[in-house]
Amino acid sequence: MPSPRQQLQQQLSVSLPQHPELVLVTDLDGTLLGGATPARRGFYRWLAQQRERVLHVFCTGRDLTSIARVLQADEPIGLAAPHLVIGDVGCTVACGASLLPVPLAVDPIEARWRGLPQRLLPLLEAQPGLSPQPVHSSRRLAYMVDLEQFDHGLIPQLEAHGVDCLISDSQYFDVLPAGVNKGSTLLSLLRWLEVDPATVVTAGDSLNDLAMFETGLNGVMVGNAEPDLVAQLPRLPSVYQARGEGCAGIAEGLRHFGFAHLWD
Known part of the structure; x- marks a missing residue:
């Protein structure tokens, strides 16, 4: 019987580093895609x-279609595909090169989501302050939200059906299978990879990154993080608040956590 790591590798179209010195887990918007162009190009x-x-x-x-657009758009300044992708706020795991979903990770989430949209959509239709995002995911519902118009009493009604609701950057509203988020999916992925948690550094800037920071793994909150995320810092002892924005903040955090030798 293949180990989870072997199963994962069999389902990918590229090989993974056997013994990585660093596992770098980065949000995109505002984080890996953030900061000045020279800093991004260098990183x-x-x-x-x-x-x-x-x-x-x-x-x-982002969903996989949107991630593909990012990689194409940022190719001129050198952003390459990662080894792996966690997308849809934790509801999708895919190979970074092909962007094909990884069944080992996706199938259990799909099973938890099955049947939920039929119960949730009637509650969400015509709700003031909500407009659907044009995403291509079968394991979450994604909306733009106007917080002044939105009825926050809707959240407990939705969550009673076995989902979690997440508002981030004061404009995004996601409905996810209960217990599924960036942090939970990342921890499952790291177990399959059999990596030392001390080699892992996460980086993010918005409230949908909070679940990553709550894992207890080393984390970098970049300098342009949204205020609601910064307010969580006192209860996140493993998270470093960088002064640099975007890529500059990630690099600053890596030095803080002792990975400066990788620049030699």
Whole structure:
């Protein structure tokens, strides 16, 4: 019987680093895609040079179609595909090269989501302050939200059906299978990878990254993080608040956690 790591590798179209010195888990918008262009270009170049030493994971609210557009748009300044992708706020795991979903990770989430949309959509239809996002996911519901119009009493009604509701960046409203988020999916992925947690650093900027920071793994909150996320810092002892924005903040955090040697 293959181990979970072997099963994971069999379901990917690329090989993973066998013994990575760093597992870098980055949000996209405002984090890996944030900051000044020179800092981004330099950081992307460094990532490309460290493919065998640094296992890179996107951990984003974007769906796979949107991630593909990001990689195409940022190709001129050097952003390469990661080894792995956690998308849809934790509801999708895919190979970074092909962006094909990984059944080992996706199938259990799919099972938890099955039948929920039919119960949830009647509650969400015509709700003031909500407009559907044009995403392509079968394991979450995603909306833009106007917090002044939105009826917050709707949240407990939805969650009674076995989902979690998440508002982030004061504009995004996600409905996810209960217990599924960026943090829970990341922890499952790390168990399958059989990596040392001390080699893992996460990075993010918005409230949908809070679940990553709540794992207890080393984390970098970049300098442009949203105020509601910054307010959580006192209860996140493993998270470093960077001054630099976007990629500059990630690099600052990696130095803080002792990975400066990877720049040698």
